[in-house]
Amino acid sequence: MLVNKSEIESYHIWTVGCQMNVADSQRVDVGLNKLGLIKESNIENANIIVLNTCVVRQSAEDTATGLLGKLLKFKNNDKRYICVTGCMVESNTKNLSQRFPQVDLWAKPQETSKIIENIADYLNLSSEGCVENLIPKRSNYTEFVPIVQGCDKFCTFCVIPYRRGREVSRTIDEIIFEIETLANNGTLEVTLLGQNVDSYGHDLNPKVDLSDLLIEVEKIPMIKRIRFLTSHPNDMSIKLLETIGSLDKICESVNLPFQSGSDRILANMRRGYTRDQYLSKIDQIKLILPNSTITTDLIVGFPGEKEEDFEDSIDILKKVKFDKVHVAAYSERKGTYAFRKIDDNIPVNIKRLRLNKVNRLQEEIQLELNNKYLNSVYKILIDGKTKDRFYGRTLGDKLVYIKDINASDLGSIIETEINEVSPYSLSGSKI
Numbered sequence: 001m002l003v004n005k006s007e008i009e010s011y012h013i014w015t016v017g018c019q020m021n022v023a024d025s026q027r028v029d030v031g032l033n034k035l036g037l038i039k040e041s042n043i044e045n046a047n048i049i050v051l052n053t054c055v056v057r058q059s060a061e062d063t064a065t066g067l068l069g070k071l072l073k074f075k076n077n078d079k080r081y082i083c084v085t086g087c088m089v090e091s092n093t094k095n096l097s098q099r100f101p102q103v104d105l106w107a108k109p110q111e112t113s114k115i116i117e118n119i120a121d122y123l124n125l126s127s128e129g130c131v132e133n134l135i136p137k138r139s140n141y142t143e144f145v146p147i148v149q150g151c152d153k154f155c156t157f158c159v160i161p162y163r164r165g166r167e168v169s170r171t172i173d174e175i176i177f178e179i180e181t182l183a184n185n186g187t188l189e190v191t192l193l194g195q196n197v198d199s200y201g202h203d204l205n206p207k208v209d210l211s212d213l214l215i216e217v218e219k220i221p222m223i224k225r226i227r228f229l230t231s232h233p234n235d236m237s238i239k240l241l242e243t244i245g246s247l248d249k250i251c252e253s254v255n256l257p258f259q260s261g262s263d264r265i266l267a268n269m270r271r272g273y274t275r276d277q278y279l280s281k282i283d284q285i286k287l288i289l290p291n292s293t294i295t296t297d298l299i300v301g302f303p304g305e306k307e308e309d310f311e312d313s314i315d316i317l318k319k320v321k322f323d324k325v326h327v328a329a330y331s332e333r334k335g336t337y338a339f340r341k342i343d344d345n346i347p348v349n350i351k352r353l354r355l356n357k358v359n360r361l362q363e364e365i366q367l368e369l370n371n372k373y374l375n376s377v378y379k380i381l382i383d384g385k386t387k388d389r390f391y392g393r394t395l396g397d398k399l400v401y402i403k404d405i406n407a408s409d410l411g412s413i414i415e416t417e418i419n420e421v422s423p424y425s426l427s428g429s430k431i
């Protein structure tokens, strides 16, 4: 049975996974806040717990299931209302409910209204006015803004289209309103998010594209920098690259996943391009945006990946020299085509060896690339502090630690001379 309702007054939201999940959680946060509930930073003290899950990688799924196990303990010891949302939630939740009986509500990604309405019902509150216009009241210098949800691509290894559905774009007006609100709260840099951000706007009437949106965001005076994530090689157009090059505030940093360097594996992944087509796209980026940084995503140990297929991926890493590689060992994702039809036949130790080889090679490449920054001056937007150092990013998204600045410099763009580098970051001094 659920709780003594008089005890319920606070909530805690636990988010696992990508920036899209963070953005979804921020909307739930606004809705619960509008209901009059109090945010509780310690999960153990919260009466209502919303767990926003990710199952794109095995490690994220393990984190979510581990936490659900802990919540079972809470539930047995105490009285709580537990909602689980995010990519773990399938259309049919019967199996999940049997596995995790401690959960009171299952809500698919973006079912924000369902979460707010159910919690309101449970507390005998009215949700009127609490489910519309959920614009997060954020005040960080850098913020993430979802512009298109879902994905139409159906790569064989990926669960996103099944859990987040087909692509649905927000209108330009809605996005601009949100970014202006952020800017009024002090935000200086926005990252426009989509699982396949380059396909933004094709589903709107009239159709628009990412270039149209970037031109409008560029006009917001308080916004100084604009980024976007994640691109698909088939949807990154010359028009988009030229738009990035022509606008002052668009950061020249491109995340273009290649996933495999082998044509045979790319076909089995149903990525829709060959290695040569991918490399041509990289050539276009380097030609039109010569100062851009390029990052990528790569899977090692996809079913059937032979040593020569893996070496094709290594060859792409050596040819392109990416600034960063998000590399993961293949793990089966329930519900995908690969899960249903392709045997996960690469042993774990081989996957681990390939992962290590990529990481070692990337360390060398990143150090080589970062060395080129030494003794040059870059504009860094200072947006955070670790224990003892302030940090920010270059236009190309390089992390830079800066000496001899203080809290009053947060939110400033500071000219910085780079005098130390590692494969993962740069360090420098204000000039």
Ligand code: SF4
Residues within 6 Å of the ligand: 151, 152, 153, 154, 155, 158, 159, 160, 161, 195, 196, 232
């Ligand atoms: S394009 Fe990206 S999000 Fe879409 S199915 Fe492929 S890997 Fe998943």
